[in-house]
Amino acid sequence: MIMAPISGFQSSTDNHQSSILWLLLCGEMVPSMLAGYAVRAEDSRGRRYPEPPHPYRNPFQRDRDRVIHSRAFRRLEAKTQVFTRRFSDHFRNRLTHTIEVAQISRTIAGELALNVDLVEALALVHDIGHPPFGHAGEKALDAAMRAHGDFFDHNLHALRIVEDFEQRYAAFRGLNLSFEVREGIIKHSHDYKAAEHPQLTEYLLEQRPPLEAQLIDLTDEIAYDTADLDDGYEAHILTLEQIRAGVPVFEHFLRAAVRAYPDAPDKLKFNEALRGMLNRLVTDLITTTGSRLRSSGIATVEAVRAHPQRLAAFSPEVDEERRRAKEFLYQNLYYSSELGPEKLDAERVVSDLFDYWMRNPSALPGNYREKAASEPLQRVVCDYIAGMTDPYILQQHEKFCR
Numbered sequence: 001m002i003m004a005p006i007s008g009f010q011s012s013t014d015n016h017q018s019s020i021l022w023l024l025l026c027g028e029m030v031p032s033m034l035a036g037y038a039v040r041a042e043d044s045r046g047r048r049y050p051e052p053p054h055p056y057r058n059p060f061q062r063d064r065d066r067v068i069h070s071r072a073f074r075r076l077e078a079k080t081q082v083f084t085r086r087f088s089d090h091f092r093n094r095l096t097h098t099i100e101v102a103q104i105s106r107t108i109a110g111e112l113a114l115n116v117d118l119v120e121a122l123a124l125v126h127d128i129g130h131p132p133f134g135h136a137g138e139k140a141l142d143a144a145m146r147a148h149g150d151f152f153d154h155n156l157h158a159l160r161i162v163e164d165f166e167q168r169y170a171a172f173r174g175l176n177l178s179f180e181v182r183e184g185i186i187k188h189s190h191d192y193k194a195a196e197h198p199q200l201t202e203y204l205l206e207q208r209p210p211l212e213a214q215l216i217d218l219t220d221e222i223a224y225d226t227a228d229l230d231d232g233y234e235a236h237i238l239t240l241e242q243i244r245a246g247v248p249v250f251e252h253f254l255r256a257a258v259r260a261y262p263d264a265p266d267k268l269k270f271n272e273a274l275r276g277m278l279n280r281l282v283t284d285l286i287t288t289t290g291s292r293l294r295s296s297g298i299a300t301v302e303a304v305r306a307h308p309q310r311l312a313a314f315s316p317e318v319d320e321e322r323r324r325a326k327e328f329l330y331q332n333l334y335y336s337s338e339l340g341p342e343k344l345d346a347e348r349v350v351s352d353l354f355d356y357w358m359r360n361p362s363a364l365p366g367n368y369r370e371k372a373a374s375e376p377l378q379r380v381v382c383d384y385i386a387g388m389t390d391p392y393i394l395q396q397h398e399k400f401c402r
Helices: 016-026 059-068 071-078 094-111 116-125 134-146 154-165 179-187 198-203 211-234 240-246 248-260 266-296 301-306 316-334 340-359 366-372 377-386 390-400
Strands: none
Touching (some): 059 116, 071 094, 071 154, 094 116, 094 211, 094 266, 116 179, 116 211, 179 211, 211 316, 240 248, 340 377, 340 390, 366 377
């Protein structure tokens, strides 16, 4: 391919960096930079409704952009991650957490020569199925559904969002995402059995997901383990002494930060320790996954899918450090006495509204009443609640349940 020079770029042959940048911008280098075990955009299984190719975006870039422009993605800004806004506007919400997951995921994917565009799309879409009020809201919604012989699963709800609920295009319902993104939505963190979920059989449930999807569950935990320590400390729920005693990997890096920056403010030393912890988790995930790929002789996507276990993983030592950090957060933050009353309120709000609309379906919005004519009422009510933001569900509770 002969390329005309771009204005602003030097065209001399010794300007190697400019040539590389131009090739990257044109997409000419992308296929050769991917490992054999990476998913290639040109090998995608396609979309449910065929569309002509875009002139300068590959299918996974289009998927990423469709997710970003969706209503469900925007609503994440007003959904709880761990803390509600009454604690601080500085703390993570579901949207900022998602952005952090995407940043970590892109870095790791690049180092492993995976498809960064697919990884980014999966990272950005991975949490859009979460209901309001974080895990407290999810727990209450699942309990309400089980009382009617059903259940709530945020991955399956995310698939319903991108397949049906989002309405942006005249030619089809949903976002019409590529097969690989839809597969990753349901398989990135959970293995579903076809016998239990026959509606998912098209997603190759007997096979492992590609590495791009396998990464997301692990980068999700890297993001929230470190971020929740930060927010918990800033909220004065976690003390420095607690964290040092309960999270040995943090203690290791804090000691290093104190030696390197003895006169720095305590919070900046804390930040340095978190950076060290995050870097250790990311670096170990890269090196361990790479080692597992080499030792298993994995060279193709098909081999990744056929492998008996997931290949993306931490080393045993770092996985134990991860486990201890997660256990510490559950014991001292997620189920803390400070957050307990808020979680109970959240569960009550979800349960009250679910029960109200089950008794009074005529109070549902018109489009949900229409859906209830062809779908079980409990599923319609569940879908409505799951899509709400924290402020909106509180408004609805005030309107119908006071």
